[in-house]
Amino acid sequence: MTTTARWMLVPFVVLALLLAACGNGDTQQPADDGATPAEGDGAAGADLDLVTDGTLTVCTDSPYPPMEFEDPETGEFTGFDIELMRAIAEELGLDTEVVNSGFDPIVSGTALAANQCDIAAASITITEEREESIDFTEPYFEAEQSLLVKGDSDIASIDDLAGERIGVQSGTTGETYANENTPDGAEIVSFDNPGDIFVALEAGDISGVIQDLVVNQGRTLEDDSVEVVETYQTDEQYGFAAEEGNTQLTEAVNGALQTLRDDGRYDEIYNEWFGNAE
């Protein structure tokens, strides 16, 4: 074979080798999220129609501490949502695998419909609108909205926001709240990636952030130059989201969640992340 013809084979060989080597790695990865299976009712997990057999694949929207973020030491996904999800998966006798798919694909239902994951845990507020595209489990967390600003800012309440740029995450109830309640003249800036919002605040690109209290508050613990100036009771509740019509999965998760509540493991996890249980 001529040298050029031999050379031409290289891309195909490379492709073949790489696909062979890396092809199955992604979907399994038991070492990473190795939750030990079958601590609870393993049978419940076995019947479910999952993206990967034996694994509960979870979509999330990271970084959104303390609900979901990457542990800087281990690189693993962690946070209240993730750890609660891991416990539920364990209860169902399943491993866990986390995919960071972003918020919009989750609430629009596309990530679930596209089989990126079985269920989504991303601080998703249960709303009627969203129920048209995704199925929610029972609520697992109560949330409120809040306004975060820099400590040296003059802003004391939502009414002071005329003429200011306010950051929100696109597709969230925080965005909706901001659109409905900020005064005229406030500029709402929508971010795709939640991690960019705090960076924008720090850089002075925006002067305030309207989003879930638990996340804004979490920020103040890391950075004392920012503070939460107002909280808004919105009676929001978070639910896990599954593909529309996947009642089998939502029921299984609800069952596992109830078990965790009953035997105190829910409280354990809650306290780990938020101090005292309600």
Next chain:
Amino acid sequence: MTHVEPSQRPGESTDSPGAPPPPKRRLTPRQRARLFRGTLYAVLILFVVAAAVVADFATIQRAFFNPDIAARMWPAVLTEGARNTVVYTATSFAFGLTLGLVLALMKLSSVAPYRWIATGYIELFRGLPALVTIIFVGFGIPIAFGVNIPGGFLGKATLGLGLVAAAYMAETIRAGIQAVPKGQMEAARSLGMTRSWAMVSIVIPQAFRIIIPPLTNELVLLIKDTSLLFVLGTTVGSKELTKFGRDLMSSTFNGTPLLVIALAYLAITLPLTQLVAALERRQARAR
């Protein structure tokens, strides 16, 4: 013998050697050129000085040159970020090259529908932003056809970018095939070789030699397009350089990760662009 003194200017009187010359009216071309160059230098220096004065070096250093953060990124920036960028580039390049060759041959085919399909494909995927194609692959295909693309993140990345790469490479390959002198095919056929054999052993190998510089260019473009793959939903260990850097930027509130991944990208692309330039020079000489 008359000759023009270089210093003589039109309008200058030459009759009285002792008298002072009248004042200069116009600049010579050489003086004009010197003045122009001098102005350009002055503008440049002005910009540099202004930038240096305006820039807040302390902030820049804090925001982009934090050695601790940079140190923390090591070795993951290589073992995860750079490795994935290179892997995704390689697999989509291989995919795109294979499909691109098929499309190029289809476009040169005597069967009209093959030509139409190939043209349609090429126009479609060259006309769409790569990001849109990637989203199509990640979401559109699974939803519309109910199929899971095999290979996890790598599989989707390869398919998404590969479809785009194929469209660009098809045109390059076709041009390469057509650049091979017609006499080569004629000689092969007159020896009794079938058209397919002639294509495979004589024309295509020569075509590939011709198109190595533009193909290498395509490789560089692919490296940069891997930055769009994050929309497919990353799992642990699958982040390429840009996602790696962005996530670290938001968790450290610092721009140093951005600088580090920028350097990583350049470390990969600069040698390649130099290689392209060297290959182009070598081909120009061989002609």
Next chain:
Amino acid sequence: MNPGTPAIKVEDLHKSFDQLEVLKGIDFEVGLGEVVCVVGPSGSGKSTLLRCINRLEEPTAGHIFIEGEDITDPDADVDMLRSKIGMVFQSFNLFPHLSVLRNLTIAQRRVRKRSTAEAKDVASRNLERVGLIEKIDAYPAHLSGGQQQRVAIARALSMEPDMMLFDEPTSALDPELVGEVLAVMRSLANEGMTMMVVTHEMGFAREVANRVVFMDDGVIVEEAAPKEFFGNPRSERLKTFLSQVL
């Protein structure tokens, strides 16, 4: 094939490129073992005629028979018929990415299905025949024009064709290299190869050809044995042409 069948028989061949008719009804034959030279001004259609014979150009009308088989028949096995016809091009057309040896063996292996050893044997013999055996591992880029053309002849010979077509084989060569190629062609003729040569080399035609054909403006104007052709041209056009080239 019976002994009387001509190697090449062209019947009423017409060829047009778009609106331009280049061959306007050619009737022509080359007998087994004959050496026929075709001469004429540029644009006369002589190269086109040659290239139609192995269907590198598609005839618009008419028939061409190779050893009695109609190569213009849509069902004809053109590849097989082509392998019986060796062709040498004005621009040599050696495969630049292959060595001389591989240039000579690639078609042998693919088309004649010979083993590597067999093919190399044949190749070596033909390279010796053209006087270039020492260049067997060289690449075309390292050879002079005359050497490349001789290798091209060896390549065509390696398919062991029944006849050889030459399309202005020396027109692209520097004058001092023409001789070596003509010498090879002359020795081929002496060995009895059936040859059809389109050329401007009148000396070669006069000395080596059995028959010389004059074409002008898409038709065969006159053909005769060299002595008659050059010594006693009958048509006005041929007389004019000869006065210009000789």
